[in-house]
Amino acid sequence: MIKSLKATGHQLADSAFQLTVLSREVADTLHLPRFHEKLRESALFPLRPVAPAVLQINVGKMCNQVCKHCHVDAGPDRKEIMTRETMQHCLDALAQTDIPTVDLTGGAPEMNPDFRWFVEEISKLGRKVLVRCNLTIIVANKKYYDLPEFFKRHGVEVVSSLPFYSAAKTDSQRGDGVFEDSIRALKMLNAVGYGQPGSGLVLNLVYNPAGAFLPGSQKGLQDQFKRVLLKDHGIVFNDLFAITNIPVSRYLDYLIESGNYAGYMEKLVNAFNPVAAAGVMCRNTISVGWDGGLYDCDFNQMLDLYVASPVQHIRDFDAATLDRRAIVINEHCYGCTAGSGSSCGGAVA
Numbered sequence: 416m417i418k419s420l421k422a423t424g425h426q427l428a429d430s431a432f433q434l435t436v437l438s439r440e441v442a443d444t445l446h447l448p449r450f451h452e453k454l455r456e457s458a459l460f461p462l463r464p465v466a467p468a469v470l471q472i473n474v475g476k477m478c479n480q481v482c483k484h485c486h487v488d489a490g491p492d493r494k495e496i497m498t499r500e501t502m503q504h505c506l507d508a509l510a511q512t513d514i515p516t517v518d519l520t521g522g523a524p525e526m527n528p529d530f531r532w533f534v535e536e537i538s539k540l541g542r543k544v545l546v547r548c549n550l551t552i553i554v555a556n557k558k559y560y561d562l563p564e565f566f567k568r569h570g571v572e573v574v575s576s577l578p579f580y581s582a583a584k585t586d587s588q589r590g591d592g593v594f595e596d597s598i599r600a601l602k603m604l605n606a607v608g609y610g611q612p613g614s615g616l617v618l619n620l621v622y623n624p625a626g627a628f629l630p631g632s633q634k635g636l637q638d639q640f641k642r643v644l645l646k647d648h649g650i651v652f653n654d655l656f657a658i659t660n661i662p663v664s665r666y667l668d669y670l671i672e673s674g675n676y677a678g679y680m681e682k683l684v685n686a687f688n689p690v691a692a693a694g695v696m697c698r699n700t701i702s703v704g705w706d707g708g709l710y711d712c713d714f715n716q717m718l719d720l721y722v723a724s725p726v727q728h729i730r731d732f733d734a735a736t737l738d739r740r741a742i743v744i745n746e747h748c749y750g751c752t753a754g755s756g757s758s759c760g761g762a763v764a
Contacts, residue, residue, distance in 0.1 A: 417481040419490040427668050430719040437746040445677055447684045450748045457689035461741035468699040471518040472505055475705050478522040479555045482589045484623055486663040486717050489522040499529045501707040506536050508732035520547040538569045545572040551593055553600040563607045572617040578625055580643040588625045601650045610652040618652045623660055627675035629754050630657035633762040656761030661714050661750035683749035691756025694763035697742050703729050711742045
């Protein structure tokens, strides 16, 4: 079985080492401008938050897959799992705010033993629940077979990863057999109404490039996916989000090992778009780690870049204090500001 970087003792499992590589290579080796310098040129520095619209919660790094591009370094060997106590702190924080959307991510969030309880409790607070599902978890074990019905019962919006509409590209990024299992899971979601016109059950797909390049037009990709998946598999979905791979963790390892790191970073820097920078997701999102730590985004979370605030844990949540922070940035932020921009909801410009 393929193991996570952490399980193999890889030096890139260390967030401080990743940050050293990113800053050293960008500034010293490639002689590219640092990200904060680009922001200053655009009069966006320091980057400040707006009213939070999303509380994104990583409920654990355990996953049934070990994907080559994973910025979480998730896998079956990762044991970091959010406890019910920390989930309750999240619920208490939500109750203090009018944040409308809770975005549950992982790993495979469904593998957290308290996942279903958490979804039910969030729903009781009247918030929209969004789950980032890798699809294969639905067919991985019979205890997950009823997930489509569970999602439907609670009106969960499902955001599903599907690198491409062909087996070759999907399996090369995510492992043998992943495409076939993903198609099975999508059909199960369609069968209960997800993605079907007028059902109100939202099924969105996520596309990540399978190499060292930026995603193409989100609209163009969406049209291709819709046409091919319907024709070849009878599958329907709502929208497709094109997300740029961020040079963090296993994707950073891939770039270095394949000799693509310098070229990829140059692409990101040269494609910097101030319009995209103004719309980055960290401005309206608060990210919660599996242990309750607070971050500006999921990528900062994986680099252990906590929020620049006295409030750094969900148990101490204080919206007014967090509103006054400046957003923590580093060289990986070029990934979210290149071209049409990238967020957990796809392009931003």
